[in-house]
Amino acid sequence: MHVEQKSRVLLLDDDPALVELLSEELTARGFEVQALSESRAALAAVDAGAFDALVTDLRMPRYDGLTMLDHAKRAAREAPVIVMTAHSGVDSAVECIRRGAYHYLTKPFKADELVLFLERALQEAALRAESRVLKQELRGSMAGIVGASPAMREVISLIHRIAAADVPVLVLGETGTGKGLVARALHAASDRVDGPFVSLNCAAVPETLLESELFGHAKGAFTGANTARAGLFMTAQHGTLFLDEIAEMSPALQAKLLHVLETGTLRAVGDTQERSLDVRIIAATHRDLRARVADGSFREDLLYRLDVVSVELPPLRHRAGDIPLLIEHFFAEYRAKYPRAVAERLSSEALATVTAYEFPGNVRELAHLIERLVLLHPSVEVPRDALPARLLSEPSEDKRPIFGNLALPLREVQRLYVLHTFERLGGHKRDTCEALGIEYKTLMRYLQ
Numbered sequence: 001m002h003v004e005q006k007s008r009v010l011l012l013d014d015d016p017a018l019v020e021l022l023s024e025e026l027t028a029r030g031f032e033v034q035a036l037s038e039s040r041a042a043l044a045a046v047d048a049g050a051f052d053a054l055v056t057d058l059r060m061p062r063y064d065g066l067t068m069l070d071h072a073k074r075a076a077r078e079a080p081v082i083v084m085t086a087h088s089g090v091d092s093a094v095e096c097i098r099r100g101a102y103h104y105l106t107k108p109f110k111a112d113e114l115v116l117f118l119e120r121a122l123q124e125a126a127l128r129a130e131s132r133v134l135k136q137e138l139r140g141s142m143a144g145i146v147g148a149s150p151a152m153r154e155v156i157s158l159i160h161r162i163a164a165a166d167v168p169v170l171v172l173g174e175t176g177t178g179k180g181l182v183a184r185a186l187h188a189a190s191d192r193v194d195g196p197f198v199s200l201n202c203a204a205v206p207e208t209l210l211e212s213e214l215f216g217h218a219k220g221a222f223t224g225a226n227t228a229r230a231g232l233f234m235t236a237q238h239g240t241l242f243l244d245e246i247a248e249m250s251p252a253l254q255a256k257l258l259h260v261l262e263t264g265t266l267r268a269v270g271d272t273q274e275r276s277l278d279v280r281i282i283a284a285t286h287r288d289l290r291a292r293v294a295d296g297s298f299r300e301d302l303l304y305r306l307d308v309v310s311v312e313l314p315p316l317r318h319r320a321g322d323i324p325l326l327i328e329h330f331f332a333e334y335r336a337k338y339p340r341a342v343a344e345r346l347s348s349e350a351l352a353t354v355t356a357y358e359f360p361g362n363v364r365e366l367a368h369l370i371e372r373l374v375l376l377h378p379s380v381e382v383p384r385d386a387l388p389a390r391l392l393s394e395p396s397e398d399k400r401p402i403f404g405n406l407a408l409p410l411r412e413v414q415r416l417y418v419l420h421t422f423e424r425l426g427g428h429k430r431d432t433c434e435a436l437g438i439e440y441k442t443l444m445r446y447l448q
Contacts, residue, residue, distance in 0.1 A: 006032040007122050012042040012068060013084065014060045021250075022055075025111035028308045031118070039326040047142060049075035052125070053118055058085040058092055058104075066096060069427070078129060080121035145181050146329045149319040155182070155311060162309050163189035168261065169286040170306045173313030175434045176364030179284040180244060182311055187240040192280055195239030198232050203245040211253055216268035233266055233279055246306070247287035254299045261305045281306070286437050293443055316366065317358045324351065332369035341353060343377040349384040359390050360421060361435045364432035418446040
């Protein structure tokens with residue numbers, strides 16, 4: 001059987017008779033009361049913070065009501081404080097209100113009046129606590145999305161507004177901006193949160209396998225299909241399917257995906273039966289889909305189906321003010337991941353250098369940087385000279401391609417830009433491929 005917990009009231013007054021009378025009245029009305037009249041013991045009880053509300057006299061020897069209020073706000077910040085005062089102490093009681101007291105009562109007063117304000121104060125405190133928990137849960141659903149810039153505040157606000165709308169969402173942005181995090185946040189804040197979240201990078205699966213991976217296959221549908229497979233659409237039933245790099249999907253699969261979106265049904269490879277689906281689609285790409293429609297590599301009708309609502313993520317260079325917040329976030333994340341790590345912050349010079357860097361690899365590149373520093377740097381504060389060379393080198397005119405009056409072939413311009421990006425990313429092939437949105441074999445062709 002559930003037993004309702006009594007509200008704990010700490011009652012302080014240097015008049016023992018008044019303390020005893022009020023304690024009896026409050027106890028009779030269902031409060032759990034700790035009553036004290038000696039100020040030193042009273043201050044110790046306040047510092048312990050084991051109360052839901054504090055009722056204190058304003059004028060007491062040694063430690064007055066203002067002192068009790070200040071200590072209470074440190075020990076039990078959300079606990080309401082009611083100050084009792086004589087007529088001559090009203091000005092000081094108003095000062096208590098300014099410092100955060102809930103109310104003051106002028107002596108003499110009836111016990112019912114005190115009970116009324118106590119109940120009201122405790123109800124408001126409970127509502128504030130509930131609101132704080134809800135906000136924390138909502139922030140939890142935004143886990144990993146860090147930013148206070150206007151652009152990111154707009155992104156987070158948009159996620160909140162569209163999460164419950166059960167429509168497809170298209171997430172746009174450069175490689176490394178956090179499109180996957182947005183997809184997870186949309187799922188976590190939606191009514192499908194109890195269902196599965198299934199993710200697939202369309203560029204990472206060979207075209208010959210992608211159809212089976214998405215839609216499943218019947219037993220014997222093709223050579224090697226010894227058993228039936230449900231596919232990711234059915235795996236995501238009643239949840240969310242995140243299709244990253246949707247622009248890399250072949251036209252044939254685009255047509256099949258369009259059919260699923262229009263009918264809410266799918267047919268596995270080699271199967272004759274159509275099955276009903278209850279899946280929300282979130283798609284993402286760093287490509288310009290309208291340019292792809294124009295060149296015929298992406299279906300216009302599929303774009304309209306996917307782009308019911310779009311979320312566009314700004315590149316990190318357009319929200320440099322968020323870099324210090326992201327640095328703090330990644331230091332905490334990677335220190336938790338590597339408990340023996342020593343590094344925990346950047347020096348002011350290092351912070352200024354990192355903040356000024358443009359990060360072509362966006363948030364992902366910054367995360368890799370902080371992880372490397374946490375892993376390798378032996379001191380608590382990371383100095384500027386411990387940063388990678390690409391962050392320390394000052395851009396100079398002779399390092400920039402200057403074409404002057406030359407008209408270079410487009411392929412040569414592309415090659416020079418790939419080499420430029422490769423050098424800026426410290427010779428990291430994978431990061432270069434991600435930043436440019438090209439395959440590894442394409443990069444190697446340019447480097448040769």
